Amino acid sequence: MTAQVLPLDDRLPRYQQLRDLFAAAVADGRWRPGEAIPPEDSLAEQHGVAVGTVRKALAVLVTEGMLERRQGRGTFVRRGNFGNALARFFRMTDAKGRPMRPVSRILSRKVLPADAEVAEHLGVADGAPIIALTRLRLVDGAPLLFEEVHLPRDPFAALLDLPFAEFGDLLYPLYETACGRVVASARETIRFGQPPAAAAAELGIDAGVPTAIIDRIAFGFDQAPLEFRRSYGPAERFSYSIDIR
Amino acid sequence: MTAQVLPLDDRLPRYQQLRDLFAAAVADGRWRPGEAIPPEDSLAEQHGVAVGTVRKALAVLVTEGMLERRQGRGTFVRRGNFGNALARFFRMTDAKGRPMRPVSRILSRKVLPADAEVAEHLGVADGAPIIALTRLRLVDGAPLLFEEVHLPRDPFAALLDLPFAEFGDLLYPLYETACGRVVASARETIRFGQPPAAAAAELGIDAGVPTAIIDRIAFGFDQAPLEFRRSYGPAERFSYSIDIR
DNA sequence: TTCCTCTAGTCCTATAGAGGAATAGAGGTT
DNA sequence: AACCTCTATTCCTCTATAGGACTAGAGGAA
Structure with missing residues (x-):
């Protein structure tokens, strides 16, 4: 969490040590998303x-998705690709396979102690303070998804003061701009069951209607969990598409 | 399909041309899955x-998943990871998140003309001859998934003479050993709906029971579609887990 | 304004080579 | 048998360097 004194491992090849060094520079904000890092020759001289x-070190970070290189321009810290974020993470498509672009509305925001499940997914202590958001995502004005979002409180405390109207439709850009956290990867699990009463009510469906349940853990560049999210949507409207390896 | 006369593009960097050359050697079988390719210094001299x-060319193919390098041993054409194939492609997990290991039984095998949907997914002409398999996958003796598998006939003709008992539990190893085709990637789409009568009957469920439907197109190293598969399973038993990026 | 040329900065391609690390196998020792 | 040592083979790390390609911006020409 806090910037560590570098635990550089001399047994590692130098390019790996450099990778760790550069990754740390991004993680603790010395190199910022969207900005160029120093040119390769000056990095070489410096180290x-x-x-x-x-x-070679930079190439590793490029394949890991943390950096982006542009010939003639420089090497940049990648910002969450929010143009592509829907395509990357929100893979619900309509009946014709086109991605759907939902509008979002925050319904509630609370600080709660983490229950056992949330604590495990977020890698925090049982009972640690958590920001719990609920929100509704709509397409063409019709509710499509009800979401419960869980965030560790301290890194995301900036969200506690933000008016709901300023959350916008996507949370990941907000995590970056308001909290300096970039979502780099995620794990999703899909299953099928029945919605809790609150979800059914917001979605305007009966509690008995078959529902798709998507759990997502979002990770930062350092593979640490940033967010745990559970989403509910009516199963007949659901279609999820993914490329494997 | 047939080995092409190399369409090497001189405008490409040499390492990319080499990549294409090496990829072609794998694609047309001169370098075979599981075997070592010539050492790097002899390849360098040769070209x-x-x-x-x-x-650099080999590194590209390693990240693309076609090759695998082992220090001190050599560079190998990767064989489908069948130990991991379940983990990679068959991501159904039980209620506790453990992967399930189904047993398979082939139910039928026919050669049919491709209908429009299958033809599109496989990238073949409408009405082209297709091997259509149906099979049942069971866990602990209970039917879990009913599958319709579609393959272009000619590359997979070897499967037409194989007794059902020799198919084994996984098809991808068979594609490799019997037909020389390696599955390198896949695209899956999940939705929920109702099973066709045949699927419901084999699964022992009512036709009205909510069902998970998974469409998968499996691709070879050259990104050409090899197989189209549609699987049906009772939705309450279904859980699908995926890592994104 | 619009277009062109030139230049500085940056990343990309390609070469050459030295020494290290991991593996497999041969052959010897206990 | 079990273990060790030695060697050949192979990939890995790291250095050093030269020229090319691409970008952005400054300045001048039409």
Whole structure:
């Protein structure tokens, strides 16, 4: 969480040590999303290695998705691709396979102690303070998804003061701009069951209607969990598409 | 389909041309799954480039999943990871999140003309000959999934003579050993709906029971579709887990 | 304004080579 | 048998360097 004194491991190859060093620079905000990092030759000089070694370290971070290189321009810390975020994470498509673009409305915001399940998913202590949001996502004015979002309180405390109207339709850009956290990957689990009463009410369906339940844990560049989210939607409207490897 | 005369593009960097060359060697069977390819220095000499250039080409193919390098041993054409195939493609987990290991039984095998949907997914002409398999996958003796598998006939003709008992529990190893085709990636789409009568009958459920429907297109190393599969399973028993990016 | 040229900065391609690390196998020792 | 040592083979790390390609911006020409 806090910027660590570098636990560099001398047994690792230098390019791996550099990778860790650079990743830490991104993680603790010295290199910021959207900005260019120093050019490769100056990094090489700075760390007393050959340019090729720096290039190799940067190549690792590029394949890990943390950096992005543009010939002639520089090397940039990747910002969450919010143009693509829907395509990457919100893979609900309509009957014709087109991605749907939901509008979002925050319904509630509370600080609660984490229950056992949320604590495990977020990797925090049982009972640790959690921000719990509920929100509704609508397409063409019709409610499509009811979501319960859980965030560790401290890193996301900035969200506690934000008026609901300013949350916008996507949370990940907000995590970046308001809290400096970038979502780099996620794990989703889909199953099928019945919605809790609150979800059914907001969705305007009977509690007995078959419902798709999607659990998602979102991770930062350091693979630490940032968010746990559970989403409910009517099963007949649901279609989920994914490319594997 | 047939081995092409190399359409090497001189405008591409040499390492990309080499990549294409090496990929073609795998695709047309000169380099075979599980076997080692020539060492990097001999490839370099053979093609008149520096070793570093060969290494770069091979690195691309490693990240694409076609090759695998082992220090001190060599560079190998990757074989479908059948130990991991379940983990990679068959992501149904039980209520506790453990992957389930189904047993398979082939129910039927026919050669049919492709209908419009199958033809599109497989990238073949409408009405082209297709091998259509149905099979049942069981866990602990109970039917869990009913599957309709569609394959282009000619590349998979070897399956037409194989007794059902010799199909085994997984098809992908069979595609490799019997037909020389390796599944490298796949796209899945999940939705919920109602099963066709045949599926409901084999699964022992009512036709009205909510059912998970998974469509999968499996691709070879060259991104060409190899198989189209549609699977049906009772929704309450279903849970699907996926890592994103 | 619009277009062109030039330049500085940056990443990309490619080469060459030295030394290290991991593996497999041969052969010897206990 | 079990273990060790030695060697050949192979991939890995790292250095050093040269020229090319792409971008952005400054300045001048039409």
